[in-house]
Amino acid sequence: GRQGWPERAGGLGGSPLRRGVVVEELTKFGCPPPFAASLVEVLGPAVLEFGSAELVEQYYPRLLDGTDVWCQGFSEPEAGSDLGALRTRAIDDGDTWRVTGQKIWTSYAGSAQRCLLLARTGSVEEGFKGISALLLDMDTPGIEVRPLRAMTGDDEFAELFLDDVRVPKDRTLGAVGAGAAVTMNVLANERSVLAWQRQAWLQSRLSAVVAEMVPVGEQDDHTIGAAYTAVHALRLRVRETFDTIASGDSAGPLTSVDKILLSTAEKAVFDAAMKLDPELLLLGDGPSAERWQYDHTYARASSIYGGTAEIQRNIVAERILGLPREK
Ligand SMILES: Cc1cc2nc3c(=O)[nH]c(=O)nc-3n(C[C@H](O)[C@H](O)[C@H](O)COP(=O)(O)OP(=O)(O)OC[C@H]3O[C@@H](n4cnc5c(N)ncnc54)[C@H](O)[C@@H]3O)c2cc1C
Known part of the structure; x- marks a missing residue:
């Protein structure tokens, strides 16, 4: 997991493209990195760009070698799509922030050691300009994690309650009030590099559809063909995003295209499985059936997480x- 990350962060250096190659090769050989590991790609680059040298030196190597799991404390009960409305407050108390509020849908909060948290350091009227990004240690007093069960049966995500949690000011990422820039960085990676990891895995799951299920007639062939096209359209688009990132540019709004292609491809692959073998996906028992059922259900989330x-x-x-903005 250290290929393609800078040496100052404990990595082995080299182009970020290496990270994509390693993931794709591991997946090809049946060892896709666990989804939790993708948080390295989602949150890591923001900490590299906005964190102080000390913060990167202290935390990054433990993230890269898998010692620490990080989670993403953005969404709140009343602020999901509109993060500018978030209400978790960070009150200035000298060298520390005192943070109080609630987060929701925080993936891996139950096992994470750190959390990249968005909190309001300014006024509500300031919208996003009053929001800052903090790197929080999950064992700080005042944090309560309550697991949430998803329809897959997993409690991957949780509610996070924060009651007067003290966060040292030197854990602020970027300037105070610069939460928007950190958020854009995180979301661009969540919509693109994560989509690369997902496409590698989707290729292997689509191969399993072809290997394990028997198409009946032209309609089924067409369904498989459409899923194949969706996965490869995703692959080609995210490959371009990787080139942008490797050249040092930020990926920007085009990553929304990557994310749309990801949710389209993920649903196409598992809807194809459902169409070809509904009995297995709806009623089947045993590890293989349960895996298809899990993946088909989880695919519904692909058009929700990351925006x-x-x-x-x-x-x-x-x-x-450049169409007119929504009022
Ligand atoms: C599996 C999974 C893991 C997640 N992990 C995390 C995590 O680790 N950390 C985290 O912070 N969050 C996480 N989330 C939360 C996710 O980011 C939010 O669910 C998502 O951003 C949507 O916010 P919301 O649920 O509040 O829905 P809302 O924003 O309330 O949206 C409800 C509906 O209204 C639509 N809508 C809202 N605004 C508009 C608009 N302006 N125009 C058109 N339609 C609109 C939405 O598309 C949606 O269909 C996760 C979600 C899932 C499913």
Whole structure:
């Protein structure tokens, strides 16, 4: 996991493209990195860009070698798509922030050692300009994690309650009030590099559809063909994003296209499995059936996490196509 990360962060150096190659090769040989490990790609680059040298030196090597799991404390009960409305407050108390509020849908909060948390350091009227990004240690007093069960049966995510949690000021990422820039960095990676990892895995799951299920007639062939096209469209698009990142540029709003292609491809692969073998996916027992059932159910989340499909389409319309902004 250290290939393609800078040496100052405990990595082995080299182009970020190496990270994509390693993931794809591991997946090809049946060892896809666990989804939790993808948080390295989602949160890591923001800490590299906005964290102090000391913060990177202290925390990064433990993230890269898998010692620490990180989680992403963005969404709140009243602030998901509209993160600018978030209400978790960080009150200035000399050398520390005192943080109080609630987060929701925080993936891996139950096992994480650190959390990249968005909190309001300014006023509500300031919207996103009053929000800062803090790197929080999950064993700080005042944090309570309550697991949430998803429809897959897993409690991957949780509610996070924060009651007067003290965070040293030197754990602020970027300037106070610069939470928007950190958020954009995180979301761009969540919508693209994570999509690369997912496409590698989707290729292997689509191969399993072909190997394990028997197509009946032309309609089924067409379904498999459409899923194949969706996965490869995703692959080609994210490959370009990787080139952008490798050249040192930020990936920007185009990553919303990557995210739309990801949710389209993920649903296409598992809907194809459902169409070809509904009995297995709906009623089957045993590890293989349970895996298909889990993956088919989880695919529903692909158009929600990292920003919903509707939000991505708004971004494409307004920021790429230049259509009028929604009132
Ligand atoms: C598996 C999974 C893991 C997640 N992990 C994390 C995590 O680790 N950390 C974290 O912070 N969050 C996480 N989330 C939460 C996720 O980011 C939010 O669910 C998502 O951003 C949507 O926010 P919301 O649920 O509040 O829905 P809302 O924002 O309330 O949206 C509800 C519906 O309204 C639509 N909508 C809202 N605004 C608009 C608009 N302007 N135009 C058109 N349609 C609109 C949405 O598309 C959606 O269909 C996770 C979610 C899932 C499913």
